[in-house]
Amino acid sequence: MSNVENEKKIQPLTIAGFQTLIAEMYSDKDAARGIDGTFMWLIEAVGELAGALRQGSREELAAEFADGLAWLVTIANVAGIDLEQAVRDKYGSGCPGCGQMVCRCDLGEKP
């Protein structure tokens, strides 16, 4: 399959679709690593993201963001969490703090 066909296959890319893509790509490895081992990869990716934010090219930065999301959905796969449903539940009806679609919480408050 050509790259173009592969890209078409995953457009539009939903959060659930990306979680499934990563599950299909890495599920055997992820099961072998478990949550703890996989979490270390997430932390490494977050560290590399910090580095790219400091001094990476736009391309390197984009790739580190992609890795961060890939490891987050990987852990969600191992933990059996539907990430798209999780964000819909928490953010789909507005800011969890003030309930507004455009947040009106004070700046110092979470989130």
Add this chain to the structure above:
Amino acid sequence: MSNVENEKKIQPLTIAGFQTLIAEMYSDKDAARGIDGTFMWLIEAVGELAGALRQGSREELAAEFADGLAWLVTIANVAGIDLEQAVRDKYGSGCPGCGQMVCRCDLGEKP
């Protein structure tokens, strides 16, 4: 607008759609915090995710995953990175290591 209507509005939830949702919800605060300040919130969310993976309920765990993704896309917003395009570029044509849609890299290798 009712919660149900809000939820409908963002279905299906693409990565780009969620990034836009978070931008609309928090862009003023995000600009004020900047990348460094926002990155600290991501790290806090990742720490809370670790805690929920150890001893959280399913509901708490799902909420921590949602927060992790929310902070990741928030930083992408501040940095001007299109996260959906970034993951498509890196993972849309297969594993970045071996190029296969089902990864055949050795277990110890990245990713």
